[in-house]
Amino acid sequence: MNRHFDVIIVGAGAAGLMCAMEAGRRGRRVLVLEKAGRAGNKIRISGGGKCNFTNLEVSADNYLSRNPHFCKSALARYTQWDFMDLMSRHGLSWEQRDHGRLFCEQGAGAIVDMLLEECAAAGVGFHYDCDVGDIRREQDFSLHTSRGEFKGTSLVIATGGPSIPRMGATDFGLRVARRFGLRSIPFKPALVPFTFPSGFLARVLKPLAGISLEVRASCNGVSFREELLFTHRGLSGPVMLQLSSYWNRGDPVHIDLLPDREAVEWLKAEQGAHPNRHLKNLLADRLPRRLAGMLCEQEFGDQPLQAFSRRQLEHIGATLNGWRLLPGGTEGMRTAEAATGGVDTDELSSRAMEAKKQPGLYFIGETVDVTGQLGGYNFQWAWASGWCAGQVA
Numbered sequence: 001m002n003r004h005f006d007v008i009i010v011g012a013g014a015a016g017l018m019c020a021m022e023a024g025r026r027g028r029r030v031l032v033l034e035k036a037g038r039a040g041n042k043i044r045i046s047g048g049g050k051c052n053f054t055n056l057e058v059s060a061d062n063y064l065s066r067n068p069h070f071c072k073s074a075l076a077r078y079t080q081w082d083f084m085d086l087m088s089r090h091g092l093s094w095e096q097r098d099h100g101r102l103f104c105e106q107g108a109g110a111i112v113d114m115l116l117e118e119c120a121a122a123g124v125g126f127h128y129d130c131d132v133g134d135i136r137r138e139q140d141f142s143l144h145t146s147r148g149e150f151k152g153t154s155l156v157i158a159t160g161g162p163s164i165p166r167m168g169a170t171d172f173g174l175r176v177a178r179r180f181g182l183r184s185i186p187f188k189p190a191l192v193p194f195t196f197p198s199g200f201l202a203r204v205l206k207p208l209a210g211i212s213l214e215v216r217a218s219c220n221g222v223s224f225r226e227e228l229l230f231t232h233r234g235l236s237g238p239v240m241l242q243l244s245s246y247w248n249r250g251d252p253v254h255i256d257l258l259p260d261r262e263a264v265e266w267l268k269a270e271q272g273a274h275p276n277r278h279l280k281n282l283l284a285d286r287l288p289r290r291l292a293g294m295l296c297e298q299e300f301g302d303q304p305l306q307a308f309s310r311r312q313l314e315h316i317g318a319t320l321n322g323w324r325l326l327p328g329g330t331e332g333m334r335t336a337e338a339a340t341g342g343v344d345t346d347e348l349s350s351r352a353m354e355a356k357k358q359p360g361l362y363f364i365g366e367t368v369d370v371t372g373q374l375g376g377y378n379f380q381w382a383w384a385s386g387w388c389a390g391q392v393a
């Protein structure tokens, strides 16, 4: 068995597969080492099985990173249109949903198959169920694995982030970075539901489990307008997942339950027009009935509108437009769709993803400190960073 390659890629996920096919096309002898029994497990479960593979609107503003400019070069060099071209060449089509999100009509597995076909055409080799242990560098990189030792002139780390550990996700990339003297930023769960103290959960949130509605939610100066979902464990839905990436322990979140109206003005007008109407019935015109009932029982009281003073109406209106909640935490890596943090971008070239201090060593995808918002941005980063490394590794 040949044990020396031009490029060894650790991780057959979105970024690793893209890098492998690009490097293989350049005539490089490429080997991909994957811990799992098959490629692309996170692609397969993404987007409810349909893979939200990119977004029509991609810009650096959709990413979190200590250096918000780092991702610009890669995103400009390999765009969402490039990935859509690739899919078209393979006869794959997509469906556009809200916020410019694109999903594969043939299912997530079809995207993995497409990438594997491209890799096969480019002569890329794979070893699955392969645990990588020690990595050393003399002239070349030498990897000790459960399938023996392999040597590579270039080494690409594409092992993703630690979210969903039951799928085998780890912080392997950061350990390799440390091993080679590169700085990194600790991983933190992102795109993850919020949890709440047990009393508040039982009294307020659990009775509302299953309700969803469109809200505007904000924290730390960032706000999103999307669906909120009440669950038995806390708050979820796209709007909460988005916010969680920007949230730090102890931060309150504010939820505007009536994002299209100035609630105080509306309440005052209704008080004048329908003084005998009960608050709960009025709120139920604009909010799910169970939510309107809970707010009246727990927060506002339920009386005819005329019984509320001006100050009380102002308080109710302010709460409807900015319900302040204090999460106890998040569900953590167990359910997070991504993780912020990763290899510090100051250590890498933004054009090639190559370590400045270690020529020939590359980090791509979620291992790098670039994390996308919800909506296909994480895959677009994986394709773009993998493509860039694939041009030079």
Ligand code: FDA
Pocket (backbone or CB within 6 Å): 010, 011, 012, 013, 014, 015, 016, 033, 034, 035, 036, 039, 040, 041, 042, 043, 045, 046, 047, 048, 051, 052, 053, 054, 130, 131, 132, 158, 159, 160, 161, 163, 164, 168, 169, 170, 172, 336, 337, 338, 364, 365, 366, 367, 375, 376, 377, 378, 379, 380, 382
């Ligand atoms: P990725 O995790 O894809 O691949 C890393 C690979 O490395 C894995 O195959 C892993 O087994 C392997 N590996 C890890 N350690 C190893 C080791 N030591 N040795 C060998 N191999 C090792 N994003 C998006 O844009 N749209 C979406 O719809 C979704 N949906 C979604 C749903 C769910 C449930 C999750 C958990 C995540 C998403 N995401 C998403 C995020 C997206 O899946 C993620 O950002 C990309 O898969 C990251 O691509 P990478 O190639 O960097 O890592």
